[in-house]
Amino acid sequence: MTGAPARLRILATSDLHMHLTGFDYSAERPDPGVGLARLATLIAAARDAAAREGALTLLFDNGDGMQGTALGDLAALPDAGPHPLMQAFAHLGYDAIGLGNHDFDFGLEALTRALADAPCPVLCANLRPGRDPLPAGILPHAVLERALPGGPALRLGVLSVLPPQTGIWNRHLLTGRVRFDDIVGSAAREVAALRAAGCDLVIALAHTGPGQGTAAAPGAENALCAIAALPGVDAVLGGHTHEVRTWDGPGAPAVMPGYAGSHLGVIDLDLAPDADGRWRVAGATAALRAVARRGPGGQVTPLAAEDAALSRLIAPAHAAARAALRAPMGESPQPLHSYFSFFAPDRALALIAAAQAAALRPLLAGTSAEGLPLLSAAAPGRTGGRGGPGHYTDVPDGPLRLRNLADLYPFPNALSLVVLTGAQILDWLEQVAGQFNRIAPGSRDTDLTDPAQPGHGFDVLHGITYEIDLTSPPRFGPEGQRLGDDTRLRNATWRGRPLGPDQRFAVALNSYRAAGGGHVAALSGSCQLPLPYLRISEALRRYLTGDLSRDPLEGAPPPWRFAAIPETAAIARTGPGARAHLAELAGRGVTEAGLDADGFLRLSVPLG
Structure with a gap:
């Protein structure tokens, strides 16, 4: 040597x-x-x-x-x-x-x-x-x-x-x-x-x-x-x-x-x-x-x-791959995108939630979930983050192709079903509400979302309505750890009536979340019902092509909104492609605040 x-x-x-x-x-x-x-x-x-x-x-x-x-x-x-x-x-x-x-x-x-x-x-x-x-x-x-x-x-x-x-x-x-x-x-x-x-x-x-x-x-x-x-x-x-x-x-x-x-x-x-x-x-x-x-x-x-x-x-x-993705797959009368998922109704999520519900309803007969109200949880798959300002779902209106399916639902998750009480659902939504930073009344320039929270953890539960109060501290941290007993959830209702803590619901969700992904404490030990294996992307394809009946959840009111904070606004970051869809926010007082150093579009979103 x-x-x-x-x-x-x-x-x-x-x-x-x-x-x-x-x-x-x-x-x-x-x-x-x-x-x-x-x-x-x-x-x-x-x-x-x-x-x-x-x-x-x-x-x-x-x-x-x-x-x-x-x-x-x-x-x-x-x-x-x-x-x-x-x-x-x-x-x-x-x-x-x-x-x-x-x-x-x-x-x-x-x-x-x-x-x-x-x-x-x-x-x-x-x-x-x-x-x-x-x-x-x-x-x-x-x-x-x-x-x-x-x-x-x-x-x-x-x-x-x-x-x-x-x-x-x-x-x-x-x-x-x-x-x-x-x-x-x-x-x-x-x-x-x-x-x-x-x-x-x-x-x-x-x-x-x-x-x-x-x-x-x-x-x-x-x-x-x-x-x-x-x-x-x-x-x-x-x-x-x-x-x-x-x-x-x-x-x-x-x-x-x-x-x-x-x-x-x-x-x-x-x-x-x-x-x-x-x-x-x-x-x-x-x-x-x-x-x-x-x-x-x-x-x-x-x-x-x-x-x-x-x-x-x-x-x-x-x-x-490109050739296969050109296959036709129904059509959409309106654009479907995730640019505004964290502060406005998301039509793409409503579509996914409806497809999940439509695939599940025929399977409930004879199970312990038969007769229970059916809710459906969906979360955005592309929300910028580390994927950059181009990493958003953006499907134009008109004829759909198979490639649009991957844009709407990019994960290979399977459809799952759990039975939850109203108390478990509220605890779940408290954890979801940790997506947002605490906003002080009267402030104008606080970032709306916490970058430590992944966007795919923002589960929206369709079939109920609720408000999120951003003046309150979050109850859960990014890893699902409990931070305190504060509550951000307000006015949670089902069919206009307050959600009862012991009321039971059947909830459609993805296999990742049902199996413990995202550390959602409220789902730990929940009653999960066996289902035939079905990918959510396949359920969505069947729904878009008409193989599944249209589900009532598709036309339900938007599930959530922010509790009003007068004279207050927050900065939401989204992709520059959102500019093509700003007309959807007409009347909400949303204004552009320029691009940040990473190329994300900053929007000033009134919370009043």
Whole structure:
């Protein structure tokens, strides 16, 4: 051994959600700010630079790659052929891939088919068999041996973990078949095994968000910082929460490379041999490289061209997806969008709620829910946030195509049914009302919504009416934690009568929420009735094509409104595309307040 130092460059992608190319399938238009094809150009540049420096480069993906666009939906079909994501991974020469929670959204059979095409080790350390064996090819960890200049081969251990809640969120597909252990405990076990196997370094593919610090509670969904603090971990690649962040300590360096191929994560480890002749980390840096720059007006400027060879490789699957999405699917007499979901009636949500109810009503006969009032909960799927100012549902009036279905309901959730009391419903809505910031009477410039609250958690319950008082503090925090006993709900009624605490209701909702997604305390332990498996997107398709009867909920009054706060306004952020729909807000006193630095349109919304 020469004793010469060396450098390892780790490249990371995560949460691609089947954005293999920069194209928005729902809107049928290019999206220059995302896509693995643009990342491929950054990957090639990073490899070339590392080669010039004499460094070794490894490339990893951290999960949630197989679901998210129509391309993923089609690839999951039994007769779809080779999976385009795995083809792309093979083309780019990935060294290992971890699994994310959404990779299980199509079930174990679809996952098994996809992984049959995997070109490298597929990892998930906290996945355990139930009554079924694990899908073929999934390993708890991998040991990679790679040559480094100036010394012996580097023996590198790689592990991967994902949220244990994956089994809950996909309970309708996974219950009893597989199970998921704790993130941190599983990672610690695999680190010890890899070190015992003589690995010089250990890299954790941690499909999890930052969490609350270096100490994570058992069963935590987000525990990246706790994994980075584990002894024996040298680098962490994060994901799941779609953040764009780096950490240089405490603990191992970590990187989170955004969403849909928006960023490439880069961790450089400077290595030196120790007294025992083993490589050790002498220094580290973590960085992110974006595929595009967003200007102050929201315009997107690509920083990397799409890789021509990868684009050619995925062109057949891309073309097939576009062709399939042109299939007709009814029509809408009015535009359907999510630009105003947090302060005005949302026709798209009313449509989804009605479709859910229409699919359920024939199934209630002979069940414990027969004769109960039927409510339907729906939440917006595209509300900007980390997806950017173009990430909104926007379906024009007129003939509908299958691509519009993915815009209206982008998730593969199944239809579920629970029986709740009035008290449980009010508690649920109190948690939903945490979406909003507290607004002081007389104020004019407070942001309406809390960015820590995900927009897909804003459940609207159709079939009742209620008010939300923003002068009161929220009862629940972003993780569902109870903050106090304050109440924001006012005047909750069913058919004009106050909601009785012991009154029972049948409630249609999605499988994610019914299984515990979003940490809604009011739904914990609720009575869930068995249903035939039906995706909500399929129920919506049947409703739009007339295969399901029109449901009374579609014409019900808007479910909610703000309790009036005289002489007060708040700032709502939405996409610039909202300008085409401002006429819907006529008479409400809503005015434009310019674009913010991220390209979102600011609207001043009177609350009086």
